[in-house]
Amino acid sequence: MIILYDVPSNIPQPWAPNIWRIRLILNYKRLPYRTCWVEFPDVEQTLQSAGAAPTSVRSDGRPVYSLPAIVDPIRSPRQPVVLSNANAIAEYLETTYPARQLFPEGSRAVQSLFVHYVQEIFVKPLLPIMVPLSHQRLPERSKTHFRHSSPNVAVPEQAWRAVQDQFDFLAAVLDKNAGMDGDGVVAQGFEVSYADFAVCSVLIWIEKVSPHDGWARIKQWNGGRWSRLWDRCHSYMDVF
Structure with missing residues (x-):
């Protein structure tokens, strides 16, 4: 195992x-x-x-x-x-374990670039919001491990606007898949892939740590697109 x-x-x-x-x-x-x-x-x-x-x-x-x-x-x-x-x-x-493929043939390079964007650019405006909130969710011993934690302060609306700009950009990119080329929800057209899990893991982070502010906002952005992506990935969210 x-x-x-x-x-x-x-x-x-x-x-x-x-x-x-x-x-x-x-x-x-x-x-x-x-x-x-x-x-x-x-x-x-x-x-x-x-x-x-x-x-x-x-x-x-x-x-x-x-x-x-x-x-x-x-x-x-x-x-x-x-x-x-x-x-x-x-x-x-x-x-x-090639069964139930996540990298369709010929997609590794493009998916690697997509995931790099998610890691390095897409989440960047989220960090000042989510890192302090995540610190609060740690056990006391782990909290003290990080000596320079940010204080718990109200998040200004301009911080959320910077986050929404990134979500809007990614939504516009994924919209190119709508129609004959895909359902417009997932990155590779019709089937979930590693790229979708990279985005959905960020959504899970927000939903678990900031359900009443962050996720309540984001699931309504871009016509409910992010809620639909969550639903597509929901059956893979078990914890063992």
Whole structure:
């Protein structure tokens, strides 16, 4: 059984978007897995013990370990595959378990570019809103791990307008699929793909952490498009 490492919180459901991206894939591909909960102060030691490579290196040369991470005992429990980068995990799962394809033939490059946009540009205006809210959802021990957390202040409307600009842009791009080329909801035309899970994981983050302000707004934007995408992905949102 695959192990997926995730961070615990003080709400019933997990919220971390990069980890949800992998959980959606595991559920979509119907792969047996279990979640192992790791508080932020324990991530480095846990992943080192599992044999994971660092996800990046600081300017001072120190390795950085981060989630998501998986341990797959496909070869043997003594020599599992251990990965700790969301995109690397996604490609590994697609290659190793090709049933229920998420990368239609010839789409890996375009989907990789799409997901890079989601990670680096689309979510950027969300960070000042969502990071402080997410910090509040952490257990006390994990809260203290992040010494420079932002205070809990009211979010100005101009911050939400910057978020809506990104959603409007992405909606206009996806609209190009409406009609003969697709249903206009998912990125690859008619079937869900890795690109959709990248966007939906952001929606899950917002819904779990800011259901009455953030998600209440966003699900009404662009004619309810984001609510429809949520519905398309909803059957893959189980937590094991």
